[in-house]
Amino acid sequence: MPRHPALGGGRIVLIGGSSGIGLATALAAAESGAGVVIAARDGARLEGARAKIAAIGRTPVEAHVLDASDERAVAAFFGRIGGFDHLANFVTAAPDQAVRAGMGLFADTTQDVLEAVFRNKFWSQIFTVRHALGRVRRSIVFVTGQAHRKSLPSYTAAAAADGAIEALARGLALELAPLRINVVAPGLIATPLMATLPAAVKAAFDTRTQAQPVPRMGAPEEIADAILWLMGNDYATGAVLEIDGGYKLT
Numbered sequence: 087m088p089r090h091p092a093l094g095g096g097r098i099v100l101i102g103g104s105s106g107i108g109l110a111t112a113l114a115a116a117e118s119g120a121g122v123v124i125a126a127r128d129g130a131r132l133e134g135a136r137a138k139i140a141a142i143g144r145t146p147v148e149a150h151v152l153d154a155s156d157e158r159a160v161a162a163f164f165g166r167i168g169g170f171d172h173l174a175n176f177v178t179a180a181p182d183q184a185v186r187a188g189m190g191l192f193a194d195t196t197q198d199v200l201e202a203v204f205r206n207k208f209w210s211q212i213f214t215v216r217h218a219l220g221r222v223r224r225s226i227v228f229v230t231g232q233a234h235r236k237s238l239p240s241y242t243a244a245a246a247a248d249g250a251i252e253a254l255a256r257g258l259a260l261e262l263a264p265l266r267i268n269v270v271a272p273g274l275i276a277t278p279l280m281a282t283l284p285a286a287v288k289a290a291f292d293t294r295t296q297a298q299p300v301p302r303m304g305a306p307e308e309i310a311d312a313i314l315w316l317m318g319n320d321y322a323t324g325a326v327l328e329i330d331g332g333y334k335l336t
C-alpha cells in the first residue's frame with residue numbers, strides 16, 4: 087500500500103526537486119504513484135535525480151533545467167509542461183556559494199546579498215505561483231524554516247524571507263480557493279545543503295539539534311512525508327506544518 091494513496095495518478099511539479107528535501111519528495115511521490123516533474127539549475131545533478139526517480143519504474147518522470155529566480159524562464163517552463171495537480175518549491179535562500187559566504191551578521195551583510203537571498207527564496211515563489219495559476223489544479227506547498235520563529239545568527243535575511251512566504255501563503259489560501267495553499271516549516275535537516283555551510287555554522291546547528299527533544303537533525307524523507315500529506319488532504323489549506331524535532335522548545 088503506498089503511503090500517500092490520494093496522490094496516485096496525479097502529476098506533481100517540484101521546483102528544486104534534484105536534491106535534499108525536494109528529491110526525497112519526488113521519490114516518495116513516485117512511490118505513491120504520482121507522475122513527477124522536477125526542475126533545477128544544474129543539469130547534471132538534475133539528470134542524476136531523474137534517473138533515481140525513474141528507477142522506481144511506476145510513473146512518468148520529467149526533468150527541466152530552470153532558474154526559478156528568472157521570471158521569464160519560469161513563465162516558459164510552465165508554458166511547456168501543461169496542467170498538473172500539485173506544486174512545491176524547494177529553492178534555497180542562497181543562490182550560490184558566494185551569497186552563502188556573504189550571509190553574515192546583519193551589520194556585515196551587503197545590500198546585494200540581502201537582495202540575492204530574497205530573489206532566490208521569496209521572489210521565486212511569487213514567479214512560480216504567478217505562472218502556475220490556471221495550470222495547477224489542487225494545491226501548492228511552500229517550504230520555509232524555523233529561523234523566523236527562533237532566531238539563528240547570520241540568518242536574518244533568510245528568516246525574513248521565510249516569514250514573508252508564510253504571510254503570502256495565508257493570503258493566497260483565501261484568494262485562490264478552491265486551490266489549497268499550505269506551508270511546511272522544517273527544523274534543521276540533514277541534506278546536501280549542510281555540506282555547503284561554513285564549519286562554525288554547521289557546528290552551531292549540531293549543538294542546537296542535540297538540545298532538541300528529538301536530539302538529531304531531521305531526515306529529508308521526514309519532511310517529504312509532511313509535504314505529500316498536505317497535498318493529499320483536501321481539508322488542509324492555510325496551514326503551516328512545523329516538523330522540527332522540537333527545535334523551538336529549547
Ligand SMILES: NC(=O)c1ccc[n+]([C@@H]2O[C@H](COP(=O)([O-])OP(=O)(O)OC[C@H]3O[C@@H](n4cnc5c(N)ncnc54)[C@H](OP(=O)(O)O)[C@@H]3O)[C@@H](O)[C@H]2O)c1
Nearest residue numbers: 102104105106107126127128153154177231274275277279
Ligand atoms: N536543510 C535544512 O536544514 C532546511 C531547514 C529549513 C528549511 N529548509 C528549506 O528547504 C528547502 C530545501 O532545502 P534543502 O536542504 O533540501 O536544499 P538542497 O539539498 O540544497 O536542495 C535545494 C534545491 O533547490 C534547487 N535550487 C536552488 N536555487 C534554485 C533556483 N534559483 N532555481 C531552481 N532551483 C534552485 C537546487 O538545485 P540547483 O542548485 O541545481 O538549482 C536543489 O535542487 C529550501 O527552501 C530550504 O531553505 C532547509
